[in-house]
Amino acid sequence: MTFWRELGFGSNPYVVKPLPSNADGRELLVGRSAELRALLRRIEEGDTHVVLEGPNGVGKTSLVSVAAWVAGERFRKKETTHLYLPLPEVLQIKEDASEFISDCYFAIARAFLxxxxxxxRADRKVPRTRDVKSWLEAPVLRGRGLNISSPFGGGGITGGTAANSSTGFSNAGFRATIRSWLRDAFPEGTGGLIGVIDNLELLETSAAxxxxxEEIRDPILQLSGMRWVLCGARGxxxxxxxxPRLNGVLSDPIEITPVADEFIPQLIETRLQHYSVKDTSKAPVSTSSFEHVYVITHKNLRDSLRHAQSFSQDNEAAFFLVKSESExxxxxxxWLEGQAISHEASVKMQPRTWKLLEDLADFGGTCSPSDFDQFNFNDRAHMRKNVVELERYGLVNSSKDDDDQRRRSIEITSKGWLVHYAHSQGLGMPPIPGM
Ligand SMILES: Nc1ncnc2c1ncn2[C@@H]1O[C@H](COP(=O)(O)OP(=O)(O)OP(=O)(O)O)[C@@H](O)[C@H]1O
Ligand SMILES: [Mg+2]
Incomplete structure (x- = not known):
């Protein structure tokens, strides 16, 4: 029997992937009613694309994924005549605009297929998909000097000009077709496809x-029949x-703060119940332990779940079956202290840099380069030197050479919070004699 089965679960209840866009995802989403309503309102009634801003691992992608399903569910239940359908995958931002634009068009094509x-069933104009389908499935896809990676398994292909001759499609023809599908299936004010452009912070600088x-504004953000949701961290x-060029196109960001502490017991219990296949299932991490790790990770749900998962799998199922809850x-x-101590042991920094880590944690874990005086540095460069040192050990993330000095672009990482925990609690110190 597998580990999780022995404990009475169908599979790993601590999965760290974003919640799926289906009824399961809806059931598992806890503590987000207000955000869900706000997001749906903007998707269904706004005419700008939606922007979500929030720290890593708080649940941005999960929220959009569930919202997209809820929007579709309203149509299925005949509560609205607006039809919304999610794209089959979340789009990860990339530096190369033409590659990213290709990704978007492929995802839209797949959504139609x-x-x-x-x-x-919704009486929408259904496109003749056969030609596009065979073009997409052709083993060799040729773009005009573009590097196209087909989601149908065609692989990455560079260069070339001859489009698949059986259908006479070119890349431009393909895109024009997709645009007409969107216009026909989703006339103004009747719904659309919901696409997620995720992890904007991977672009490093605000300028990038x-x-x-701006490059994708016309080809992607102005596509009729598309509702985009952009997610990003670190401001x-x-x-x-x-x-100015984007503020008529994008909404004011919705700030996604961590799920409130009071919801954490319900969040984890809902999850355990959902995955449980026996009345007598035994959770490796109790509700109070999960609340504890949520504090240590600075309310990062993904990290909390990841630690719960690692702890579970570092032990035998029998351990959880025979020991008492307090044991x-x-x-x-x-175990968590051990993780923190071993991370701390690999960090060799000057006291001034340690002090910055502690002060930054007290400051909430994130700051902008222009906050240097709050940390008692005389200037930005001096603080930067210490930030670089913290970054070298993976304790903070920061954006380089950013032109937006007020952006909270410096943030403590998962490892940083663990090391902070060990350091501030003196966990790695030898015991004081006589204590
Ligand atoms: N409201 C919620 N209720 C229950 N589980 C949640 C909730 N929000 C997020 N999760 C879980 O927390 C984890 C992190 O969520 P998610 O990936 O959506 O965060 P994120 O903010 O998009 O992270 P990142 O910044 O890394 O993209 C996932 O395992 C997800 O299932
Ligand atoms: Mg995400």
């Missing part, structure tokens, strides 16, 4: 993010949404 039946978004989404809780605390 996968939803033919739904569109028919702005440049990319980048806020920074790009405020530029398991103690084992979890000790």
């Amino acid at each position: 996968e939803n033919e039946e739904t569109l028919k 993010a702005r440049r990319l978004l 980048i989404a806020r920074s790009v949404a405020a530029t 398991i809780d103690l084992a979890f605390t000790t």
Whole structure:
């Protein structure tokens, strides 16, 4: 029997992937009613694309994924005549605009191919997908000097000019076709496809993010029949949404703060119940232990789940079956301390840099380069030197050479919070004699 089965679960209850866009995802989403309503309102009633801003691992992607399903569910239940369908995948931002634009068009094409039946049932104009389908499935896809990676398994192909001759499509023809599908299936004010452009912070600098978004503004953000949701951390989404060329296109960001502490017991219990296949299932991490790790990770849900998963799998199922809850809780605390201590042991920094880590944690874990005086540095460069040192050990992330000095572009990482925990609690110190 597998580990999780022995404990009475169908599969790993601590999965760290974003929640799926289906009924399961809806059931598992806890503590987000207000955000869900706000997001749906903007998707369904706004005419700008939606921007979500929030720290890593708080649940941005999960929220959009569930919202897209809820929007579709309203149509299925005949509560609205607006039809919304999610794209089959979340789009990860990339520096190369033309590659990213290709990704978007492929995802839209796939959404149509996968939803033919739904569109028919909804009395929407269903496109003749056969030609595009065979073009997409052709083993060799040729773009005009573009590097196209086909989601149908065609692989990455560079260069070339001859489009698949059987259908006479070119890359431009393909895009024009997709645009007409969108216009026909989703006339103004009747819904659309919901696409997620995720992790804007991967673009490093606000300037790069702005440049990319300006490049995709006309080909992607102005596509009729598309509702885009852009997600970003470390202030980048806020920074790009405020530029003049984009502020008529993007909404003011919705700030996604961590799920409130009071919801954490319900969140984890809902999850355990959902995955449980036996009345007597035994959770490796109790509710109070999960609340504890949520505090240590600075309310990062993904990290909390990841630690719960690692702790579970570092032990035998029999351990959880025979030990009492308090013994398991103690084992979890000790395990977490051990993780923190081993990370701390690999960090060799000057006291001034340690002080910055502690002060930054007290400051909330994130700051902008212009906050240097708050940390008692005389100037930006001096603080930068210490930030670079913290970054060298993976304790903070920061954006380089950013032109938006007020952006909160410096943020403590998962490892940083663990090391902070060990350091501030003196966990790695030898015991004081006589204590
Ligand atoms: N409201 C919620 N209720 C229950 N589980 C949640 C909730 N929000 C997020 N999760 C879980 O937390 C983890 C992190 O969520 P998610 O990936 O959506 O965060 P994120 O903010 O998009 O992270 P990143 O910044 O890395 O993209 C996932 O395992 C997800 O299933
Ligand atoms: Mg995400």
